[in-house]
Amino acid sequence: MPCRPTDPDSGRIDLPDIDTAPSLRDLLRSATRSAHDRVDALFGSCDLATPEGYTRFLTAQAAAWRTLAPVLDDGSRARLNGVEADLAALGVPMPPALDDVAKPEAGSLGMSYVLEGSRLGSTILLRDLAERAPELIERAGAYFTASTDLSGWKRLSTILQSQPRNDVSDAAVLADATATFDLFERAFHATARSVAHD
Template structure:
């Protein structure tokens, strides 16, 4: 059986492997959020409220975790955008954070990756609507530096550590998906 270039790359690069494994759950999240029209104030408000059911609880948990690289939360930006639209933060969804060393790093990978997606989505936000949350990009070089650190930790960690990182990714993506499909 011949190996594809991606198979070979994933075998030697644990970050590539992580991305391949998380692709399916990420696609489910994208599908769940595709129902929102960011140019419509009502739909955009619902989009932000879905994020607000997840982001604060995950960021609060990450703030209690050790051995994470420096990161900055976006809950305050999300809350300001919601307030501008006349909404408050909704109750958080019930969440059982991942356990094991590496779980927090997986959750942070999802949140930091969402900054990239948010930056792209901010262009779809309707004229005059707040977009602080979606426009909150990484500092210059921040995303590549995070990925390099993640790659190094995945490379030096054992199989249990890599599985815990993946559990963090999956748990966080799944929570975002649930928030998008519950009203």
């Protein structure tokens, strides 16, 4: 089995007191910590230095990105294009989009937080992969390469830090962020069968 998910925190998102969190940026980070832990445990269970683990990771990512395709901006679309190119290079079919998921609207701040923030982890993973499996990156590294531009994340962080706090709009941002994390979690599970080797 290329990936060995542990059972991370199975609880729901903890919503901190919205009035005491210093900024929307901090609120998002603390409120989605357990959601991040879950996707980290799932995607991080893949040994990316093996073709099987790498394919498993990319296939799950592809299902999520494809589902979000209608609402992606150019920077995120480049990541979708990257993952499509990588799967083609590996001779692996693109998974279908997930059905019955409610997507955030284009331009959603909560979705952007999750998508842009995920570049932080990708940057670290690419650095590691470049050392451990340079041949995989050479052959099918478009997704990771497209994921390392952190300029959008920096811009967004500044916006989130200075955004005036408002309980109603904050709750909508949080709901979109949570839905986006959930979508990646579901994509990982939904693609388990298509790439199962055992």
